[in-house]
Amino acid sequence: MTQSVVVQVGQCGNQIGCCFWDLALREHAAVNQKGIYDEAISSFFRNVDTRVVGDGGSISKGKICSLKARAVLIDMEEGVVNEILQGPLRDVFDMNQLITDISGSGNNWAVGHKVFGSLYQDQLLEKLRKSAEHCDCLQCFFIIHSMGGGTGSGLGTFLLKMLEDEFPEVYRFVTSIYPSCEDDVITSPYNSILAMKELNEHADCVLPIDNQSLFDIISKIDLMVNSGKLGTTVKPKSLVTSSSGALKKCHKKPFDAMNNIVANLLLNLTSSARFEGSLNMDLNEISMNLVPFPQLHYLVSSLTPLYTLADVNIPPRRLDQMFSDAFSKDHQLLQADPKHSLYLACALMVRGNVQISDLRRNIERLKPSLQFVSWNQEGWKTSLCSIPPVGHSHSLLALANNTCVKPTFMELKERFMRLYKKKLLFSLVTLLDIPIPHVLEQAVHFVACTRHFFFQVFQ
Numbered sequence: 001m002t003q004s005v006v007v008q009v010g011q012c013g014n015q016i017g018c019c020f021w022d023l024a025l026r027e028h029a030a031v032n033q034k035g036i037y038d039e040a041i042s043s044f045f046r047n048v049d050t051r052v053v054g055d056g057g058s059i060s061k062g063k064i065c066s067l068k069a070r071a072v073l074i075d076m077e078e079g080v081v082n083e084i085l086q087g088p089l090r091d092v093f094d095m096n097q098l099i100t101d102i103s104g105s106g107n108n109w110a111v112g113h114k115v116f117g118s119l120y121q122d123q124l125l126e127k128l129r130k131s132a133e134h135c136d137c138l139q140c141f142f143i144i145h146s147m148g149g150g151t152g153s154g155l156g157t158f159l160l161k162m163l164e165d166e167f168p169e170v171y172r173f174v175t176s177i178y179p180s181c182e183d184d185v186i187t188s189p190y191n192s193i194l195a196m197k198e199l200n201e202h203a204d205c206v207l208p209i210d211n212q213s214l215f216d217i218i219s220k221i222d223l224m225v226n227s228g229k230l231g232t233t234v235k236p237k238s239l240v241t242s243s244s245g246a247l248k249k250c251h252k253k254p255f256d257a258m259n260n261i262v263a264n265l266l267l268n269l270t271s272s273a274r275f276e277g278s279l280n281m282d283l284n285e286i287s288m289n290l291v292p293f294p295q296l297h298y299l300v301s302s303l304t305p306l307y308t309l310a311d312v313n314i315p316p317r318r319l320d321q322m323f324s325d326a327f328s329k330d331h332q333l334l335q336a337d338p339k340h341s342l343y344l345a346c347a348l349m350v351r352g353n354v355q356i357s358d359l360r361r362n363i364e365r366l367k368p369s370l371q372f373v374s375w376n377q378e379g380w381k382t383s384l385c386s387i388p389p390v391g392h393s394h395s396l397l398a399l400a401n402n403t404c405v406k407p408t409f410m411e412l413k414e415r416f417m418r419l420y421k422k423k424l425l426f427s428l429v430t431l432l433d434i435p436i437p438h439v440l441e442q443a444v445h446f447v448a449c450t451r452h453f454f455f456q457v458f459q
Contacts, residue, residue: 001039001040001042001043001136001137002043002137002138002139002140002273002282002283003042003043003044003070003135003136003137003138003139004043004044004070004138004139004140004141004142004270004273004283005070005071005072005128005131005132005135005138005140005141005142006020006021006044006069006070006071006072006141006142006144007071007072007074007128007141007142007143007144007159008071008072008073008074008144008145009074009075009143009144009145009151009152009155009156009159010074010075010076010145010146010149010151010152010153010155010156011075011077011079011080011146011149011151011152012144012145012146012149012152012177013074013075013143013144013145013146013152013156014073014074014075014080014081014084015080015255015259016144016175016177016259016262016263017071017073017144018084018087018089018259019256019259019260019262019263020144020262020263020266020267021069021071021089021092022088022089022263023260023263023264023267024044024045024267025067025089025092026390027267027389027390028040028041028045030390031275031387035063035064036062036063036064037059037060037061037062037063037064040274040275041064041067042060042136043270043273043274044069044070044270044274045067045068045069045070046058046067046068046069046070046134047059047060047062047064047065047066047067047068048065048066048067048068049065049066050065050066058134066091067092068092068093068094069092069093069094070131070134070135071093071094071097071131072097072098072099072127072128072131073093073097073098073099073100074098074099074100074124074151074155074159075099075100075101075151076100076101076103076104076105076112076116076150076151076155077100077101077102077103077104077151078100078101078102081098081100082100085098096127096130097127097130097131099120099123099124099127101116101120104150104151105149105150105151105154105155106150107148107149107150107185107186107187107188107191108150108154108187108191109150109153109154109187109190109191109194109195110154110194111150111154112149112150112151112152112153112154112155112156112158113153113154113155113157113158113194113198114154116151116154116155116158117154117155117158117159120155121162124159124162125162125166128141128162128163128166128167129166132167132170138167138170139170139171139273139282139283139284140170140171140172140173140283141163141167141170141171141172141173142173142174142175142266143156143159143160143163143172143173143174143175143203144175144262144266145174145175145176145177146176146177146179147176147177147178147179147188147191147192147195147196148177148178148179148183148185148188148191148192149185149188149191150187150191152177153191153192153194153195154191154194154195156195157194157195157198157199157202158198160172160174160198160199160202160203161198161201161202163202164202171204171205171283171284171287172202172203172204172205173203173204173205173206173207173269173283173286174199174203174205174206174207175207175209175262175265175266176195176199176206176207176208176209177209177210177211177262178192178208178209178210178211178334178408178412179192179211180210180211180212180215181212181411181415182212183211186419187419189412189415189416189418189419190416190419190420192412192416193412193413193416196409196412200295201295203297204287204291204297205286205287205290205291205297205299206297206298206299207265207269207299207301207333207399208298208300208334208405208408209262209265209301209333209334210333210334210335210408211258212335213332213333213334213335214258214261214262214333215254215258217258217261217306217333218254218257218258218261220306220330221257221306261303261306261333262333264303264389265301265303265333265397267389268303268349268351268389268395268397269283269286269349269397269399270283271349271351271385271387271389272349272383272384272385275385275386275387276385276386276387277383277384277385277386277387278356278384278386279356279359279382279383279384280383280384280385281347281349281381281382281383285381286299286347286381286399289345289347289379289381290344290345290346290347290381290399290401291345291401292344292345292376292401296344296401297401298401298405299399299400299401300332300333300334300336300338300399300400300401300402300404300405301332301333301334301397301398301399301400302325302326302327302328302331302332302333302338302397302398302400303326303331303333303395303396303397303398304322304325304326304331304395304396305322305392305395306331319354319358319362319394320362320365322394322395322396323348323362323365323366323396324366325396326348326396326397326398327339327366327369327370327398334404334405334408335407335408336402336404336405336407336408337404338370338400338402338404339369339370340404341371341402341403341404341406342371342372342373342402342403343370343371343372343373343379343400343401343402344372344373344376344379344401344402344403345376345379345380345381345400345401346370346379346380346381346398346399346400346401346402347380347381347382347383347398347399347400348363348380348381348382348383348396348397348398349382349383349385349396349397349398349399350382350383350384350385350394350395350396350397351385351386351387351388351389351394351395351396352385352386352387352388352389352392352393352394352395353386353388353393353394354384354394356382356384359382359384363380363382
């Protein structure tokens with residue numbers, strides 16, 4: 001059994017990571033009711049005897065003593081990490097695997113990448129090596145970050161290059177949260193474009209996720225609940241409700257529920273590597289089968305059911321309908337329509353009591369409506385994991401290497417060019433209530449820090 005290390009960078013990365021560990025613990029608790037430290041749990045958790053000081057307390061077999069996440073938490077502001085350490089998951093994280101600062105990156109890619117990257121390089125390397133030493137067979141690093149913030153985009157991509165240099169044989173899967181058009185970070189187009197250059201060069205697979213798509217999904221769940229359709233009820237303490245039990249208002253983005261969807265994506269992605277199944281797919285097979293050329297490694301993901309274990313009681317979808325949903329634009333975690341674009345390859349990762357014959361039947365049914373490149377007409381990769389997600393009989397995760405990602409990238413480039421032509425100054429004056437001399441100083445500083453990288457991005 002192999003192990004993976006999750007690296008959470010920035011506010012967004014740490015919030016999604018916290019949700020992921022919560023759901024992972026629930027999932028393993030439902031499967032492993034005897035409390036035995038087995039190979040499935042070891043893929044993401046260490047078993048530690050807290051009575052032993054130092055690293056000598058790791059236990060490889062027997063009863064679970066104290067689980068520690070194979071995670072490195074990084075943020076140049078301490079607020080989110082401190083909130084995690086004061087929450088219900090505080091005992092899951094090793095205090096020696098945290099790196100925080102107090103100043104933040106100021107939503108500036110150059111500060112995160114160049115300033116904090118150089119400043120914390122040795123500490124980052126030490127934490128990563130320590131995490132690797134605790135693994136018997138380290139297979140993958142999962143990096144979770146946002147593209148719009150300074151720490152997530154800048155330090156997150158600096159870390160990616162460091163992983164490539166220090167652990168060249170270990171896969172690097174990146175979950176990147178892309179900003180929407182209504183993003184409140186003015187410099188997010190700059191940060192995203194500069195980060196994408198690094199993702200192109202140093203990642204093995206990138207799962208781009210659009211904030212707007214996540215928000216639209218949660219809005220549809222809210223609408224379904226409010227409409228009172230057959231059997232639709234909100235569970236107590238749901239992630240789509242507030243603490244008072246009422247649905248969150250539409251003008252406020254329900255970030256907890258959005259993070260919950262991304263966390264479930266990662267759970268389904270790694271399910272076949274953690275649990276038994278009749279047709280298991282290892283993580284290295286994803287990169288091997290879905291990435292025909294090194295830099296064409298952006299995989300569009302769709303998940304069904306979209307509602308998650310803590311959200312809504314909705315009648316289960318029929319299996320054939322779930323396959324159809326996975327290829328519809330309403331279930332994509334990126335604003336895209338894969339059916340009207342070209343597929344390079346596609347992976348179907350199914351969980352639950354599903355037969356191989358069901359997979360084959362649905363692939364043959366969907367084939368005529370999907371366009372594959374001429375040199376890879378049979379570009380399907382399938383996986384069957386026998387353990388379903390908590391609260392559902394089966395689920396499906398589809399990963400597609402599809403040209404439908406192009407509009408998202410082109411729209412981001414257009415937003416970047418609009419800002420760059422204005423040198424950012426007028427946007428800042430309009431949107432921020434601060435003195436003009438201070439705006440000028442900040443604008444000049446940002447452009448000075450990042451100008452020499454722009455040519456490399458668009459050359």
